[in-house]
Amino acid sequence: MTPSDDYQGDETREKRPTFLKGIIFLVILCIAAAGLMYAATQLRSAEGPKVASVTPDPLTVSVMPVRLASEFRIDETFSGLAEARRKSQLGFSSGGRIDLMSADVGDRVKEGATLARLDTRSLAAQLASSQAVVQEARAAHSLALNTVERQRTLKLQGHVSQQRVDEAEAQANTSMARIEAARAQADTLRVQIDLARITAPFDGVVTSRMVDEGAIAGPGTLILELVEAGHLEAKIGLPAVSAARLKTGDTYKLIADTGTVDAILRTVTGVIDADRRTVTAVFDIENPGELPAGAVVRLSMEREINEPGFWVPVKAMSTGSRGLWTVFVAAPSDTGWRAEPRPVEMVHSEGGRGFVRGPVQEGDRVIVDGLQRIAPGMPVMPRDATSADAPNEG
16 A cells, blocks of 8 residues: 555545534524514504505586486488589491581580581582472373363264273372372471481580581580589488478578578379488579589588487487496585495487487486596596587487
């Protein structure tokens, strides 16, 4: 064995807890716990735990007094269009080359004025030929009449038979028929020449022009559009209940973007439109010059609804259950005022207000703002607000 074999100083010894170390740890732990208990005792209030006992200040809210009504009135507005009573799309019944266009867009024309014309030289030549045929037929008829007279004279003298007289009379009748046929042909050509000209069927304004001189127009081709300028009518659709309140012949005020115009009710169709579920009322506008054709017009009518309730601002209502709404009423209590919820039913709404009904009494103060800060039973301080009722508040 060498001296290095007996040396054990580099070996690591295993540390083991001893009884003395455990006693020391327990003593330190007890001292720390005693210190914590002493500190807690010194910091504790002599009065015990503090509990809030002061009532919070009431929330100031704006309220409005309830005004109960047995009925209410609403303004209904119905829209329609002011249109010309007559509007014609004009064209030629036969084709041809356009020789004249005397009207342009925006022109005001009188009834009977010539607006366009076809080239009628070919028709004029045919008319001249037909008139010549008429003259020829008249000459033949005159000759046939003379022949009849001569044959009758000869018959009386016994020189000809009755057969010759009958033949002469038949020839005269045939020549007369030829005259009538030639006249009819001439009249047909005159009608064609007349139809080769477009005239204004009524006083109006030209709103469209589709062709110019020299163009070849086919039969029925749209050439001009004419709108009657002297008469405007408004057709307004409204529910059958509201239409029944209108009286034929009465004057009503129609509102347009350019102002108010007077209109006389001409008729109510009395037939409900299947798509719109409305009845059409037709009004004659008394001063058509004050309103352009195609303008939107509105008819305002007041309707009375026999339903009890009261008006409140929409902002004073919150969504309830089962389709109802909730309003909060500032109800008096022993200590002041408290917010009390009441369920209500919406009867009608318009703009920023609604007509509702529910367990609310005359004079109750409905809270009109700050609903997001209010809970049932919460103390409040009511403050009168400007009434949300508009005209016709019932």
